[in-house]
Amino acid sequence: MKFTVIIFALLLSQNTFGQITHLLKGKVTDKDGKGLPHATIKTGENGTISDVNGEFRISLTNGSHEIRVSSIGFINQTHTLTIPDQKEISFILEEDVQRLNEVVVSATRTSRSIENIPLPVSVIKAEEIEKIGALRLDEVLLEQAGMQIVSDHGTGLQMQGLSSDYILFLIDGEPIIGRTAGTLDLSRLAVDNIERIEVIKGPASSLYGSEAMAGVVNIITKKPKEGFSTSIRARYRTFQTSDLNTTVGYASPKSSASIFFNRVGSNGYDLNEETLSQTIPEYSGYTFNPKFAYKFSDKVNLSINSRLYTENQENVAELTVNEEELLMQDKGKRSDWNLMPTLEIKLKENHHLQLRGYHTAYKTETQLINNKDQSIYENSYFDQFFNRLELQYDWYINEENITTIGFGATNEQVKATNYEDIDEFKANYAFLQYQWIPSDRFNMILGGRFDHHNAYASRFSPKLAAGYQINNWITMQASFGGGYKSPDFRQLILNFTNPVAGYTVIGSTIVQDRMEELTEQGQIETVFIDPATIETIKAESSIAYNLGFDLTPGKKSKISFNFFRNEISNLIDTAPIARKTNGQNVFSYFNFDEVITQGVDVKGDYKLLPNLNFSLGYQYLDSKNIEDINKIKNGEIFKRDPATNRTQKVTLEDYGGLVNRSRHSGNAKLFYINNRYNFDMSLRTIYRGKWGVGDANGNGIIDSDNEYADGYILLNLAVNKQLFSWITIESGINNILDVTNSFEPSLPGRIWYGGINIKLSQKNK
Numbered sequence: 001m002k003f004t005v006i007i008f009a010l011l012l013s014q015n016t017f018g019q020i021t022h023l024l025k026g027k028v029t030d031k032d033g034k035g036l037p038h039a040t041i042k043t044g045e046n047g048t049i050s051d052v053n054g055e056f057r058i059s060l061t062n063g064s065h066e067i068r069v070s071s072i073g074f075i076n077q078t079h080t081l082t083i084p085d086q087k088e089i090s091f092i093l094e095e096d097v098q099r100l101n102e103v104v105v106s107a108t109r110t111s112r113s114i115e116n117i118p119l120p121v122s123v124i125k126a127e128e129i130e131k132i133g134a135l136r137l138d139e140v141l142l143e144q145a146g147m148q149i150v151s152d153h154g155t156g157l158q159m160q161g162l163s164s165d166y167i168l169f170l171i172d173g174e175p176i177i178g179r180t181a182g183t184l185d186l187s188r189l190a191v192d193n194i195e196r197i198e199v200i201k202g203p204a205s206s207l208y209g210s211e212a213m214a215g216v217v218n219i220i221t222k223k224p225k226e227g228f229s230t231s232i233r234a235r236y237r238t239f240q241t242s243d244l245n246t247t248v249g250y251a252s253p254k255s256s257a258s259i260f261f262n263r264v265g266s267n268g269y270d271l272n273e274e275t276l277s278q279t280i281p282e283y284s285g286y287t288f289n290p291k292f293a294y295k296f297s298d299k300v301n302l303s304i305n306s307r308l309y310t311e312n313q314e315n316v317a318e319l320t321v322n323e324e325e326l327l328m329q330d331k332g333k334r335s336d337w338n339l340m341p342t343l344e345i346k347l348k349e350n351h352h353l354q355l356r357g358y359h360t361a362y363k364t365e366t367q368l369i370n371n372k373d374q375s376i377y378e379n380s381y382f383d384q385f386f387n388r389l390e391l392q393y394d395w396y397i398n399e400e401n402i403t404t405i406g407f408g409a410t411n412e413q414v415k416a417t418n419y420e421d422i423d424e425f426k427a428n429y430a431f432l433q434y435q436w437i438p439s440d441r442f443n444m445i446l447g448g449r450f451d452h453h454n455a456y457a458s459r460f461s462p463k464l465a466a467g468y469q470i471n472n473w474i475t476m477q478a479s480f481g482g483g484y485k486s487p488d489f490r491q492l493i494l495n496f497t498n499p500v501a502g503y504t505v506i507g508s509t510i511v512q513d514r515m516e517e518l519t520e521q522g523q524i525e526t527v528f529i530d531p532a533t534i535e536t537i538k539a540e541s542s543i544a545y546n547l548g549f550d551l552t553p554g555k556k557s558k559i560s561f562n563f564f565r566n567e568i569s570n571l572i573d574t575a576p577i578a579r580k581t582n583g584q585n586v587f588s589y590f591n592f593d594e595v596i597t598q599g600v601d602v603k604g605d606y607k608l609l610p611n612l613n614f615s616l617g618y619q620y621l622d623s624k625n626i627e628d629i630n631k632i633k634n635g636e637i638f639k640r641d642p643a644t645n646r647t648q649k650v651t652l653e654d655y656g657g658l659v660n661r662s663r664h665s666g667n668a669k670l671f672y673i674n675n676r677y678n679f680d681m682s683l684r685t686i687y688r689g690k691w692g693v694g695d696a697n698g699n700g701i702i703d704s705d706n707e708y709a710d711g712y713i714l715l716n717l718a719v720n721k722q723l724f725s726w727i728t729i730e731s732g733i734n735n736i737l738d739v740t741n742s743f744e745p746s747l748p749g750r751i752w753y754g755g756i757n758i759k760l761s762q763k764n765k
Contacts, residue, residue: 021059024081026089028054028069033226036093037111039071040399048349049396055298057349069093070399105173106198106218108435108445109207109404110394116443118467118477120201120546120562120601126222129191131671131682133718133732133753135235135243135264137197137219138186138746143667143684143716145617146201146562146601149186150660151745156183159201160564161597161623161661162214166485166542168204170218171338172305175211177386178336178362179488188309188334190287192233192245193260195222201601202564203483203544206449206463207431213483213542214566221289221305224249224258225761235730235755239748241266243755253295260289268315269748271740276327279745281315299346310335317368319377328377329369336362350396358388380417387411402435404447414489423493425486426454433463441469451484455492456539459484477548477562486539491572491589503584505574508537511588515578522581529577537589542568556607565598594626595658611673618666623658628701637699656692656702662711664689678722686714693743709743720757730755 028039028050035054041047043058043065050056060083067089070076074093081089107117114121124140134140138155141147148158156164164183169176176184197219204212233245242265249258265284272279286309293303315330338360345353362384368377390408397403412425433447444466451459465479493507495514506514515531518524548562571592576585599621606614629652631637637650657663670683689711692702702708718732734751741747 022084028091036071043067104198118465122199124197136187137189145603146619155187161621166214168212168216174358190262195220203481205461205483210486213485224251229761231759233757237753238751256293262287276316276318281313283313285311301344303342305340308337327371331367334364352394354392356390382416385413404433406431428452473552475550479546483542504586508589525581526579538570559604562601568595571595597623613671615669623661654703659692662689662691682718684716712739728757
């Protein structure tokens with residue numbers, strides 16, 4: 001009897017009568033051999049998802065099976081095989097040209113196609129960056145629909161009417177630190193090692209936390225191709241501007257390594273001949289970007305990315321000190337480095353784990369040296385350190401459901417000349433996201449993030465988005481999200497007095513003690529606001545709504561509309577709290593009630609010919625401070641009519657909105673490719689309407705013609721000629737119309753350039 005039971009159990013365990021299972025190994029790639037991650041493999045009721053390298057394993061019983069493979073942006077493929085005769089299989093999927101095939105990671109932190117992301121997302125590919133001849137990131141973003149480059153403490157970006165303070169910039173998913181008065185200077189970021197740029201408009205705090213209140217710009221750097229490869233690119237521009245890039249890389253099935261180097265230098269330029277100082281000083285900058293990746297097994301991958309940037313500037317300053325005119329050498333240095341180790345573990349077929357570390361530092365040093373005796377008039381520095389550890393778990397439940405959970409901790413420290421000692425921020429956070437894709441017509445994202453900060457109240461940032469394909473050529477997207485931005489060290493503990501102008505700026509946490517010191521020193525003449533009544537500033541928060549429509553009325557055309565509205569509470573701004581005996585003011589930081597930015601982005605693409613493409617973009621922006629609007633409605637704001645010299649009430653029609661925002665902006669692009677003679681050409685134009693620059697009549701708002709900067713139109717031309725499969729000659733003219741604007745220092749006039757681009761690899765020998 002016992003013997004019979006044992007035999008029966010063995011038979012069951014081996015799934016007799018044709019039910020013995022075998023492990024089938026496979027890989028899903030595109031036509032270039034690149035593995036496709038998260039492709040779905042199905043056979044009957046059984047199924048799995050490919051890993052980050054496109055590889056998969058699936059258990060099948062003896063017999064014939066029909067396997068169906070699908071990946072977003074590619075044509076589905078079906079294959080019939082017999083088990084156990086076949087133990088390995090590979091699928092090469094072709095792109096579905098009728099569907100959007102850009103795959104992005106920033107919007108959901110998982111690889112998804114744009115068509116299955118119900119958010120305002122755009123992708124700027126390396127091919128476009130290369131064709132327009134851009135040197136730095138600001139030149140690339142300047143030519144994108146719905147984005148404006150503004151010069152405010154550096155060259156920053158504005159999206160949906162929100163400034164660089166509220167936009168999170170990432171390199172390979174990790175934040176870039178080092179802001180000047182809230183603005184991240186985009187001119188310090190080289191672009192020749194960029195694979196693509198992913199832009200998410202609208203609050204992304206549900207995934208990324210503070211600073212993502214307006215959106216996210218994620219720079220994805222290039223990975224080396226299989227075998228050995230190298231490239232050299234050199235360009236020369238007006239103002240003796242030179243740019244040199246070189247990349248060396250190697251990749252095999254198990255490992256890859258690459259090194260990118262960039263050197264940029266310029267003599268600078270001057271837009272104001274009445275001053276000795278140059279508008280853009282002479283500078284030289286160096287970028288060094290090593291990357292390494294190793295595949296320990298089918299389930300474990302390690303990658304280590306690093307970056308180093310250093311820059312030197314030299315200028316001349318003319319200062320008046322004690323009624324004496326002095327010439328100064330203005331020398332500046334800045335640098336930043338980061339290290340990003342990432343460990344990816346495939347726990348099971350549909351369970352992925354990522355452990356990410358991030359360590360970065362940003363440093364600046366400035367010296368003013370008296371030319372008369374070479375003494376140091378002023379020496380200042382700024383050191384910022386940021387560390388983060390994050391764990392992310394992705395569960396690909398099936399083709400329709402994806403769940404993402406993450407936990408992390410950050411530590412940030414600042415030490416600077418104008419700050420009180422060393423200060424530190426610590427934060428812990430957790431985020432949860434659920435993606436539901438029940439059909440090709442409908443998809444939804446639901447998520448939120450909880451942040452616990454050592455200096456501020458805890459925050460929860462929600463996100464809800466959904467997309468629906470109404471018919472074959474109309475798709476609708478709608479999203480709602482909450483964002484927040486915690487105050488930075490500058491707004492809390494800054495203690496700065498300009499040595500030349502004499503004004504003082506004090507952070508909100510130290511304003512009372514510092515004002516007592518200034519009063520005891522006899523430097524305060526009049527107090528506008530009692531320092532004892534000034535509260536520590538609160539974190540800003542926002543609610544955003546986006547409603548978009550994507551139209552494809554024909555195979556040759558695409559049109560997209562995105563209506564947006566951002567409501568910001570507790571906006572942080574500066575205001576004078578006292579007047580000093582030297583006639584200058586003392587400033588501190590305050591929260592203001594509510595600001596609204598709203599409008600619409602429109603983008604259209606049309607293929608005029610198979611090798612000629614035209615695109616057009618436009619943004620209408622309405623920005624306003626609700627407190628100002630209420631005062632105007634109540635008849636509390638006045639201005640003087642210059643024609644009659646009579647005082648009159650300001651109307652809503654007079655109100656110009658927030659400073660440095662253009663109501664109308666847009667761009668147009670014409671790209672032509674000639675395959676017969678191997679050259680391409682692009683003609684691009686950028687339009688920015690007039691914008692407010694400051695209050696000239698003293699009523700606190702923008703409402704008079706003399707308070708605006710004139711709008712402008714830029715026209716850029718680029719031509720690239722391929723001589724061989726591995727060498728390309730570049731040439732072009734930026735700002736053909738020779739436009740300058742005293743309120744926009746990034747416009748020096750007409751710029752000519754030329755260059756050469758050499759790419760070598762094992763494929764082209």
